[in-house]
Amino acid sequence: MRPITQQPALGRDILRLPLVGRLLRHRHGRLALQALLTLGALALIMDGFVGPQSAARNLATVTPWVHLRGLVVIVLLLAGNLFCMGCPFTLPRSLAKRLSRRGRRFPQRLRNKWLAIFSLFALFFLYEYLDLWASPWLTAWLIIAYFVGAFALEAIFTESAFCKYICPLGSFNMVYSTLSPARIAVKSPDICASCVGRECVNGSYAPQPVIRLDDIPGGVPGETRQIEVAHGPRGTLGCGTELFAPQIRSNLDCTQCLDCVRACPHDNVSLFTRTPGAELNLAGSWPQRWDLSLLAVALSFMGLSNAFGMAPPYYALQEWLALSLGITSEFVVLLLIFAAGNLLLPLAASVAAAWLSRGATGFQKRDSLRDTVAAFAPAFAPVGFGIWFAHYSFHLLVGPGLIVPVIQEFLGGVGDWGRWSFSLDAGLIGLLQLAVLLVGFFWSLRLAQKAALRLYRRKALLGLLPWALVYLLLMLAAWQIFTLPMEMRGTLALFG
Numbered sequence: 342m343r344p345i346t347q348q349p350a351l352g353r354d355i356l357r358l359p360l361v362g363r364l365l366r367h368r369h370g371r372l373a374l375q376a377l378l379t380l381g382a383l384a385l386i387m388d389g390f391v392g393p394q395s396a397a398r399n400l401a402t403v404t405p406w407v408h409l410r411g412l413v414v415i416v417l418l419l420a421g422n423l424f425c426m427g428c429p430f431t432l433p434r435s436l437a438k439r440l441s442r443r444g445r446r447f448p449q450r451l452r453n454k455w456l457a458i459f460s461l462f463a464l465f466f467l468y469e470y471l472d473l474w475a476s477p478w479l480t481a482w483l484i485i486a487y488f489v490g491a492f493a494l495e496a497i498f499t500e501s502a503f504c505k506y507i508c509p510l511g512s513f514n515m516v517y518s519t520l521s522p523a524r525i526a527v528k529s530p531d532i533c534a535s536c537v538g539r540e541c542v543n544g545s546y547a548p549q550p551v552i553r554l555d556d557i558p559g560g561v562p563g564e565t566r567q568i569e570v571a572h573g574p575r576g577t578l579g580c581g582t583e584l585f586a587p588q589i590r591s592n593l594d595c596t597q598c599l600d601c602v603r604a605c606p607h608d609n610v611s612l613f614t615r616t617p618g619a620e621l622n623l624a625g626s627w628p629q630r631w632d633l634s635l636l637a638v639a640l641s642f643m644g645l646s647n648a649f650g651m652a653p654p655y656y657a658l659q660e661w662l663a664l665s666l667g668i669t670s671e672f673v674v675l676l677l678i679f680a681a682g683n684l685l686l687p688l689a690a691s692v693a694a695a696w697l698s699r700g701a702t703g704f705q706k707r708d709s710l711r712d713t714v715a716a717f718a719p720a721f722a723p724v725g726f727g728i729w730f731a732h733y734s735f736h737l738l739v740g741p742g743l744i745v746p747v748i749q750e751f752l753g754g755v756g757d758w759g760r761w762s763f764s765l766d767a768g769l770i771g772l773l774q775l776a777v778l779l780v781g782f783f784w785s786l787r788l789a790q791k792a793a794l795r796l797y798r799r800k801a802l803l804g805l806l807p808w809a810l811v812y813l814l815l816m817l818a819a820w821q822i823f824t825l826p827m828e829m830r831g832t833l834a835l836f837g
């Protein structure tokens with residue numbers, strides 16, 4: 342199967358919008374956002390160590406495990422990967438990047454998403470096993486580990502290995518920013534074709550100042566104009582995740598840092614609006630790789646197991662497994678459940694669906710299992726995102742104002758808990774969850790239908806059915822879980 346790479350249509354240039362555009366384009370625009378979030382991260386660490394060790398009253402637990410997660414999914418859907426853009430962990434990373442100019446490349450064998458799948462698995466496992474949501478102290482250590490990891494990897498390797506290959510938060514954001522209504526793209530491919538330095542990816546750093554004159558296409562066909570390009574010790578960073586602007590087809594691997602925008606000497610790259618999820622409709626916008634496909638599939642199943650971990654049947658399953666297998670270690674029981682639910686099940690489901698759709702349509706010889714899974718994997722993004730959105734928005738909407746008294750107490754005042762302990766109506770939250778799950782499911786179905794039509798034409802329905810069944814089961818399982826009583830993690834003390 343040979344992918345035909347298409348260029349998604351672009352909308353408005355966001356960086357040309359009056360206020361937001363100016364702020365984002367400004368040399369220190371992103372830095373301001375990062376500085377703000379870094380201050381926030383330092384406040385979480387401080388409260389995690391010296392604040393009250395009650396999860397519901399501590400910034401370190403309430404902020405990341407309740408509010409931030411809820412906000413991240415909303416922002417991803419409405420605006421894009423703004424969390425990675427302002428990520429506090431990239432501030433020490435940028436410092437380290439300057440140290441690592443002569444660093445080495447990340448090992449070839451690890452330049453894929455296997456580590457990202459592992460780190461997501463490890464994060465969700467530790468979240469359950471160590472009850473991270475209930476421990477401000479451990480959460481503070483986790484934030485420190487993030488800072489250290491981002492700095493160390495950036496200092497050692499030339500590319501942004503932490504963001505691109507390891508960070509579980511970044512991996513989550515990158516996969517689901519494929520649904521976002523914004524993306525990086527070039528204004529004129531002709532200018533890129535004649536660009537000498539390719540600063541968007543290479544940056545403009547040079548140990549000694551250098552001036553270069555570039556001939557780039559002018560407004561009139563056949564004419565060129567000369568542009569002066571300066572490189573020097575204070576040069577701009579190129580794309581840390583090594584994306585080459587004119588070839589970008591997907592938000593995967595893009596942290597929306599806008600380094601490419603600042604680095605391009607020809608003002609030829611920008612952030613554009615687009616139809617949400619446009620890239621998922623296009624063949625060839627995602628590389629056909631097992632690691633990438635399984636990341637998208639596994640994230641959907643992880644969404645399910647993360648929600649399941651907060652419902653009573655999960656504890657019954659844990660007990661049943663421990664008794665039937667005679668295992669006394671909670672660590673081992675949890676590991677078994679997580680390995681089965683988050684790794685084996687997604688792998689088995691996608692391989693079985695690919696095998697069935699190839700078999701039913703008679704294309705076993707033409708299409709490999711890998712290519713078939715890759716063709717349908719992008720369609721897991723909406724259904725998976727629906728599950729995460731329904732889960733995280735539930736926790737946010739149950740106590741959206743609870744962050745206020747926590748901040749009041751952190752600042753040394755008296756928390757006005759009575760005033761801020763309001764909640765959205767439970768029935769409304771349930772309806773919203775159902776709506777989000779249904780939208781995610783039908784969106785996935787539509788994407789898979791288009792993939793099936795591309796691959797199987799008249800036999801598309803046969804090829805689609807196994808995948809449709811997987812999306813349906815995911816959606817129904819999520820709905821079943823959300824109708825169960827859920828643990829109010831991080832807000833239990835207030836409602837219990």
Ligand code: SF4
Binds near residue numbers: 536587
């Ligand atoms: S985006 Fe800018 S720096 Fe990159 S290739 Fe095009 S013109 Fe060159």
Ligand code: SF4
Binds near residue numbers: 599602
């Ligand atoms: S430099 Fe540009 S393409 Fe690369 S991650 Fe940042 S915004 Fe995305």
